[in-house]
Amino acid sequence: MKPTLLATLVAATLAFGAQASAAITLDKAQAVKSVKQDQYGVEYLDANDPKVQAELAALYRDAGWTEQNSPQLYRVLRAEQKASPKLMAPMVQTITTENAEIQLESMFMHLGFEVVDTGTSKVFRAALLNSEPVATQATTLTLKLVNEQGQQLARRSTVRFIGDDPNNLNRKTSFSETPAELAYDLISRSKKVMAEGLAFVVKADGSRVIKRLKVQYNRSAVMGMLARELGKPYVRVPTAQNVMSPRKDKLAIHIEDVRRANTGMGINSLRTGGFEYIVEHPKDTRKADADDRNMAGKDGKIMVCLNRDYGDCDYPMVQAGGDYNNIPHVTIPFKGSVTLNTYISDLFFPESAIAQNNAVAPTDILIQSKESFANRLSENVDNTRDAIRRFFTIDYKMVNFLPTTTLSWDIPREHAVFAKPGIFERRKDAYWILNLGLVVNELGSPEDAAELGITPEEYAEWNALGNYIVASRDANKDGIHGAVYSEDPLQFSYSCLAKGSLILLPNGQTQAIETLNIGDLVQGASEFDTKHQETLRVADISVGVEHLPMIKLTTSDGEVLMLTESHPVVLANGEPEWALNVKKGDEIQTHDGLATIAQYEKVDYRDKVYNLKLERAEGATAKGESFVMFANGISVGDLAMQAENEFDTYKETVDDVLNRIPSEWHTDYLNSLEIDKK
Incomplete structure (x- = not known):
């Protein structure tokens, strides 16, 4: 078994390059209340x-x-x-x-x-x-x-x-x-x-x-x-009628020059559309199933480890001087740039007056989960502009008759802190969204406009507020090609054993997990045959600090083990199950056979936690193979098994849906299977 924005930035468009003006009511007189x-x-x-x-x-x-x-x-x-x-x-x-x-x-x-x-x-x-x-x-x-x-x-x-x-x-x-x-x-x-x-x-x-x-x-x-x-010409406006007379003829000539430049030069680069962008952080760089620590590779997710530092972590756990505001926090660096065919005079932030009086989303960063949890960077600092404006640079120039601005950002990890209660949780597909609230003008800089003979009053008519957003792609369960977001989603993970957990050795003795070293031998089993014990070697060790309550399991044999809620425990049938989902009365595997969970509780824990990655001591380890070890006598998974069972990928059947929705909706649902797919 594999266990399974800006909430108010409604004016923003979350596909990168999609710029929105203020969210406005189009009909002044509403037909309905x-x-x-x-x-x-x-x-x-x-x-x-x-x-x-x-x-x-x-x-x-x-x-x-x-x-x-x-x-x-x-x-x-x-x-x-x-x-x-x-x-x-x-x-x-x-x-x-x-x-x-x-x-x-x-x-x-x-x-x-x-x-x-x-x-x-x-x-x-x-x-x-x-x-x-x-x-x-x-x-x-x-x-x-x-x-x-x-x-x-x-x-x-x-x-x-x-x-x-x-x-x-x-x-x-x-x-x-x-x-x-x-x-x-x-x-x-x-x-x-x-x-x-x-x-x-x-x-x-x-x-x-x-x-x-x-x-x-x-x-x-x-x-x-x-x-x-x-690969077509970039047409900026259909006519020049929006510019006040008598200078509109000069602007019309300028627009025609832009059209001819784009068509004649055959420009078909990202810059032509004004949407060139680079994302360096956050980025997916490591594979969860890497055979070697820190092996480069992509697995389609940006793994943020909440309590460990290991090779599958794109962003390992960091301790930045303790808890932020007395609660566990998440820190993620943001670095990249966007090149737009417009003039950017500045960014505006939640504290800016124009952000208060206009329906345009200010510059901010959001982490949002599928269950509607959302935490903005602005919620964790006193003044967003003071906190992050210094990490943005604006480089403007005119390129082939097009105003071109490159906006770059490099926000260090310690300055991108998310600390809302609940952020320090295991999450699948937590979307990150960098919203850029910009002051822009399509005509270029005031100096460029002056060279065209456009007056400051006419130039002001073209001033606008807008949003450009770089964000995680939207998880699409329907498998439609493409996605709204462009970057990989975040996943928050943690899985470890409490300090002092005793690991069974091949000689029958036990040793505290924190005293083990890479190369030491332990007793364990392959995931493919959890009842057949063999000698395994410690290939790597993960060390972290736990902030959340731990699961405390007590077996009918009197064995007691503390572990994080997503650490796999091996059930009687050989299948792994999160400690969170183990219940009193469940049968689990131990080094002596089977035992029953006699007591299950959550306990406060503020100390170091550990996990091991294991490999076969003799013979080859199969690609993707994971192992179990015995901690305080209980069969639990290693780091590789944790990665395999990190998140639920189970797909519902029709019967599953019927079982979870109210019976009065059954007819609608069954009919929708044929009607809605057309």
Whole structure:
């Protein structure tokens, strides 16, 4: 068995290179009753409003969902809210675990846009994310892209999720797409690119939430990406009408020069689209199954080890003078650059006045988990600008008639501290998101504009705030080619035995784990035959410091062992199971045979922890083979077995889904298997 953003940055687009203007309400007069939640543009609509229900019903019928094949969806849509309708759903919910109080946050955000190569063609895609801090019965998401005249720029998408998938937890994503060639043609003739998202959520307690989010994408960012991917000219604006007379003729000439330069030189580099970027940290550099310590290689995840330093850790545990604010913390370096075809005058931060008065996300870094846990760097420092502005540099120049700025960052690990209660937890696919809140001007620097004869007043008309984001790719359970994010996700890991754990030696004696050295011999077994004991050699040793409560197991034989919750314990059938999931009464393997767990408890522990990587003392170790050892008589896994069983990759069957969702949703779910795949 293998055990298994910026929450309020809703104006941001999370695909790298996707720049968003302020999240704005496109229709000044709302047709339905709504309350704007905050400056980021999310509106909560009245679930009892007939106009809202009619709008959703029309979308559902267009998706092929009728009252006959989706009866429960329509039933809850039209149900009368018994309590007084609350248009403002809670943004944050605090849950108490045995380790910490964890704040989960409601998120509804546009994930920006990308161009995806399907193998036969290129597709322009926009994405939408919703995540709730509580369990849900069902969620529907609708996303559409239009221009300033309301004309559709991409196929409208309406998707549904029944229950919360345990592999993806609270995160639910919708995509809207169209052929890239068609998108280039449509958007080149449009002045604006706008996206609208609509979410209908039925929570586990039966309450309903309806959200609307509207944003305006930066058209030049969209065109730049399409131009780069298709090898076509980068068209900055369709006309020069937005510039005040009488200088617009000079700007028009400048724009034509840009077009001719791009076309004539055949520019088809990343720079043409304005999206060249480099990420040096965080980066996936080591393999979890490396045969040798610190062996280079990629395994598709950035492993952040919370209590150990070993070769599978891309970022080993570090002790930076103890706990930060008295709680365990995570530190990760950030280093990279982005080159944009615009002029960047500065970055703005959460403390900046413009960030308070505009619906544009400020410069910040977020770590977000699938279960809606989110921790921003700005939450852990007194002033974000004072803390990290010094680690950014701006280099501007005009290249081939295009304003070009390279923004670089190099934030040392000790200055990127995430310390929100709950961050120090084992997590699969924790997404990191670097949001760049920028002050930009497409015309170039004020000096460049002056050379064109553009007045300061005219130049000011082109000043804008925008977001560029570099982030982890979104985990995509549907296997659709491409992803919203560009970089590998983070994984947080820890697994060790308490100091003083006695390891069985081949001579029948025991030795404390902290006194063992590389090359020493121990008694153990292969994962392929855990009951056949043999002599093994210590190939490597991991040492760390534990912050979280440990699991204390007591067997029917009187053996007692303390280990971290994700350390594998070998069950009677030879399968590994996390210590966290072992229960009183379970049978486990010991050096003498089988024993029963007589007592299971969590205990506080603040000391060093250890783990061993083992290899066969005689004969070859099979590729990927892991081993068990006997700690205080109990059969437990080594470092390699820990890596194998780090996270659950189990896929649900139809029966599994039916067992976990309420029975009233069974008809909708079974029908959706055929309807929604079309």
